Amino acid sequence: MVNIRDLDPSASPLDFYGSELRRVREAASLKQYELGKLIYCTASLIGQIETARRVPTRDFSERVDAALGTGGFFSRLVGLVLRVQLPVPVSAYAEMESRATYISTFQVHLISGLLQTPGYARAVLAARTLVDLDAKLEARLERRQILEREDAPLTWVVMGEAALHQEIGGREVMGNQLAHLLSLRSREWLRVQILPFEAGAHTGFAGAFTILRFEDDQDVLYTEDFLQGYVTANPQSVRESYVRYDQLQAAALSVEDSAARIARVMEERYGHRPGLDGRAVA
Secondary structure: OOOHHHOOOOOOHHHHHHHHHHHHHHHOOOOHHHHHHHHOOOHHHHHHHHOOOOOOOHHHHHHHHHHHOOOOHHHHHHHHHHHOOEEEOHHHHHHHHHHOOEEEEEEOOOOOHHHOOHHHHHHHHHOOOOOOHHHHHHHHHHHHHHHHOOOOOEEEEEEEOHHHHOOOOOHHHHHHHHHHHHHHHHOOOEEEEEEOHHHOOOOOOOOOEEEEEOOOOOOEEEEEOOOOEEEEOOHHHHHHHHHHHHHHHHHOOOHHHHHHHHHHHHHHHHOOEEOOOOOEEO
């Protein structure tokens, strides 16, 4: 867990918000659980916001202002927090992902992280660095456990067809990866669509993105560059991402036709044909 004393309040509005919440709470001689009782939330939520691991909502900010008598300070500050795209480490994103009730993700050239096999994930991670590769792989695979939960989030994945053809880890790894995608068809809360080459120009050229929806929090948009990931809860950005995602879904093949396309590429490009259970048969 991030220690609040290690946070740089000037790093981002989210870090500043977290450090100020802690400062004002301690000035009022309140423990996290005591403030939680006053504003009807858990101590864990307050801790996550104070350590910049969770984006505060406007409702949360208004309740803090009322409880601590801060004259609307946090209600004003949260507007800045929500408008700015915030850098987040992988661990912080994984925590948000694990709480989401609905995940909508688009990938251009890669299989979505939640759907990656160990062999494929290792090859992707190794392309970036070999430092702590086993630990990074373990963390990547651990994220997949949310799909095994009884209350698994409704997960909708749209992937460019290029992800099926980009040979990552070799033919055997790719054959098994595509077979794994086919085996997921039985998951009630998981749907995969392929955006085919013949779709031509589309709204996903700007790159991959993920929208996370929560039961008790505002939706957030997650994007990545070559250095790190970014999250924003800016309503305008989230709204625009939903429009873009709807357009990508409309341009993509149906779930059934997507499975057929995966099976075709799996056999024609990698020499594997799907068995009755979706597993690869050489």
